[in-house]
Amino acid sequence: MLSVTAQQSRFHNEAIEGSALKEIVVKDLSISVGDREILSHADxxxxxxxxxxLVGRNxxxxSTLLQAIATGQISSIPQNLRVLLLGQNQSNLDKDLGSLTLSETTVLEHVVKSNQKRERLLHEEQVLSSAIEHKEPTEAVRAYRTVCHGRLERKLHExxxxxxxxxxxxxxxxRQVLNHLEEELKQSEQK
Incomplete structure (x- = not known):
């Protein structure tokens, strides 16, 4: 289990979310994996x-630090920061690329496919387009509700x-916003 803690100013996120990001400051960062402490009080x-x-022996x-940054687990790093991690070993590449081999794809194609937001939007487009082509009104409504439900789940997670x-x-x-979103998700699941 990954445990991440860091000091965060009360006004830090409001200051950087509303303006162009010029720097990221992380203070008192501690990361542990299970009982093993990876970082302790780092700035x-x-x-x-x-x-x-980022230099250091194996x-x-x-990689754990970069993963914590990419997954938004460090509270003093803004949520709107986009981070893309590319695996360095063959097993990561095989998992990320599925059945493709390295000779079948370029680095640019791999980076573009790694953009989760773009891929999610393309998937939503495909779901909606196929429902419209189906020419049955209930299919279009079902597809629309499915897309909205997925977006609501991501919003609830955030x-x-x-x-x-x-x-x-x-x-x-x-927490009030969270409770409202949980109620919306219940209603969406019923639909």
Whole structure:
């Protein structure tokens, strides 16, 4: 089990979500996998336009840190930051590319396919288009509800992440939003 904690200013997310992101500051970051502590009370700062290298021997937690950043588990990194991780070993590539071999796809095609938001939108388009081509009104309605339900599930997941991070008045409001979304999801499941 991955456990990630970091210090977060109360006003940090509002400041960076409303403006162009110029830097990311992470303070007091601790990451543990089970009982093993990977990072303890680490600080780092990333600035736009700069290149960084993460160096260390195998097993120190470089990939775990990047995975925590990519999956939005570090509270002081804004949720609207897009991160793309490409695997470096053959088993990751086989899993990511499915039945394709390396000679059948370019790096650019792999990167484009790795854009989860784009792939999700393309999938939604395919579901809706095939329902419309089916020429049966109930199919189009069912497809639309399926797409909306999937979007609601993702929105609920994001709301859970936000509610976990916030406390006080902001935390109460976040939990109210979360409760409302949970109720909406129940109604969507019934439809």
């Amino acid at each position: 780092f700062q990333l600035q736009v336009g700069k290149h960084y290298v 097993g120190l937690g470089k 709301a859970k992440q936000i509610a976990l991070r916030r406390s006080g008045a902001r935390g109460i409001k976040s």
